[in-house]
Amino acid sequence: MGEKKSSKWRYSLAEMLELPQEIMLNLPRITLIGNLHCYIENHQGIIEYTAENVRLAINPGELIVSGRDLTIRYLANEEIAIDGIIEKLQYSA
Amino acid sequence: MFILKLQAFITGFLVIAITGRNAEKLINLALYHDIPLWDLQKETDKIVLKIDLDSFYTLRRLALRTGCRLRILHKGGFPFLYHRFTRRRGLVLGLCFFIFSLYFISSFILFVSVEGNEVLQADYIRRLAAECGAYPGMFKQRLNKNEVVNQMLLAEPQLEWVGLHVQGTRLLIEVVEDTRPPLEVEGPANLVAAKDGLITEVIVINGEARVEPGETVRRGQLLVEGVLQPQYTPDETGEPAPVPVRARGEVMARVWYEGYGEAALTETVRERTGSKATVWTLLVDGQSVLKVGRTEVPFSKYETEKAAKSFSERIIRFPVEIVTETHYEVLESKKSISKAQALEIARQRAKALAEFQLPSAVKIERRTYEKVLDEQDLVGVRYVIETVENIAAAETIDGGERKFDS
The missing domain is CATH 3.30.70.260 (ACT domain)
Incomplete structure (x- = not known):
């Protein structure tokens, strides 16, 4: 309950001050370039990595990047760049 | 990344x-x-x-x-x-040797090429350059371009201009040849007057004189006809026709060059007051992007100086240019001068005009000047320079192109 209230308050603060919401709400920022590159900032770790699926932990739940021949070009704390043929992005709780 | x-x-x-x-x-x-x-x-x-x-x-x-x-x-x-290289010293040494020798060899001029020659042989120009101190195999640092160019120009009068450029290991000699046609006229020719003048002396080497000392001639008038009267020989019958020859000789004449100059007694003098307004314009690709300064010139009378400054084009050409326009305020004032001063100014102006027409290397016999205009506010002076010079010029008999002997 407290968590929800705080997030609502943060949301309205971000709205009011026009701050980037991914920072205020601790959400991932995803940049897709066609179906070739996918940059995800503010992730919280890899859950599973295969050539077909990259499952990432994000703030609420999990993000699944599916495709073919997926490679991780760069991996650092909070930042990941996935190359390959991306077919699907999926959020799941 | x-x-x-x-x-x-x-x-x-x-x-x-x-x-x-x-x-x-x-x-x-x-x-x-x-x-x-x-x-x-x-x-x-x-x-x-x-x-x-x-x-x-x-x-x-x-x-x-x-x-x-x-x-x-x-x-x-x-x-x-x-680590790998430390175990393969030979490779590293070879690499260093290669780079060093490449650098060393490229500091020599290895090839000499010639551009722009039409009449002169490229080989000849190469030999000439070698004699003047630009030869293949020389150290680039030792090439003294100015001296080589000067020596080449002196050695070969047919070269009008020589440019040396070093491009890597190649020395490019750019030449411009003297392509003016030779001054001498071939074949039979008359001598005609190149200028108006009063004949003082006629020296005929070849041909028949048609003028005498004391005559005035106009430009283009026949002076010496290029014909040779054949000796009458009793064996021959009929009228012997004159043989056309190339007339040679000198016809000295007095020639006058005159100039006319005027000067007003009151002259308008423009003087800068010292105050100025500057406008800077930033041009990108020829289009003005930014203007800094007063766009309206705050002076009633002004002179403008414009200076363009572009960035160094040594490596790449920047399309950016800064144009500085400086407007200087000027004050116009009327300045009156005495008649003697005005006369002197007019005389100087007339003299400059007369001397402008004067050919080089002629003997000046006399300089005269006279006041030809004397009004309340204006004086005019005519300045005359008298010379004695050879006015004969060859002209082909068949009316071909006239070329002057100088």
């Missing part, structure tokens, strides 16, 4: 394979410890990735904790390259 890879190359990196069921866990742990990883690739039972050398030891410790196995597949980067 690129910086990271460059840094990894300098400090060294490893390509490792992680096997084990908790490979993702190990990767997450690595992230947690701020170990950057890149080029991760999943293969059937392992993850291949790159990691920098220093972080590898941390990762190995973490791997023990998660129960993953690490295997080094490849070692890359400068430290390993250096």
Whole structure:
């Protein structure tokens, strides 16, 4: 309950001050370039990595990047760049 | 990204394979410890990735904790390259030798090429350049371009201009030849007057004089006819026809050059007051982008100086230019001068005009000037320079193009 209230308050603060919401709400920022590159900032770790699926932990739940021949070009704390043929992005709780 | 890879190359990196069921866990742990990883690739039972050398030891410790196995597949980067090179001294030495010799050889002029020659042979110009101190095989530093150019111009009068450019190991000699036709007229010719004048002396070497000293001639008038009267021989019958020849000789004449100059007694003098307004314009690709300064000139009378300053074009041409316009306020004032001063000014002006027409290297016999205009506010002076010079010029008999002997 407290968590929800705080997030609502943060949301309205971000709205009011026009701050980037991914920072205020601790959400991932995803940049897709066609179906070739996918940059995800503010992730919280890899859950599973295969050539077909990259499952990432994000703030609420999990993000699944599916495709073919997926490679991780760069991996650092909070930042990941996935190359390959991306077919699907999926959020799941 | 690129910086990271460059840094990894300098400090060294490893390509490792992680096997084990908790490979993702190990990767997450690595992230947690701020170990950057890149080029991760999943293969059937392992993850291949790159990691920098220093972080590898941390990762190995973490791997023990998660129960993953690490295997080094490849070692890359400068430290390993250096290690390899230290074991192959010959290769490194050879590389150094190669670079040094390339540098050394390229500091010589190896080829000489000639451009722009039409009449003169390229080989001849090369030989000439070699004599003047620009030859293949010379050290580039020792090439004194100005001296070589001057010597070449002196040695070969047919060269009008010579330019030397060094392009790498190639010396490019650009020449411009004197392509003016020779002044001499071929074949039979008359001598005609090149200028108006009063004949003082006629010296005929070949041909028949048609004028006498004391005559005035106009430009284009026949002076010496290029004919030779054949001696009458009693054997021949009929009228002997004159034989056309090339007339030669000198016809000296008095020639006058005059100039006329005026000067007003009151002259308007423009003087800068010292105050100025400057406008800077930034041009990008010829279009003005930014103007700094007063756009309206705050003076009633002003002069404008314009200076364009572009950035150095030594390496690449920047399309950016700064144009500075400076407006100087001027004050116009009327200045009256005495008649004698005005006369002197007019005389100077007339003299300049007369001397402007004067050909070089003629003997000046007399200079005279007279006042031809004397009004209340204006004086005019005519300045006359009298010379004695050869006015004969050859003209082909068949009315061909006239070329003057000088």
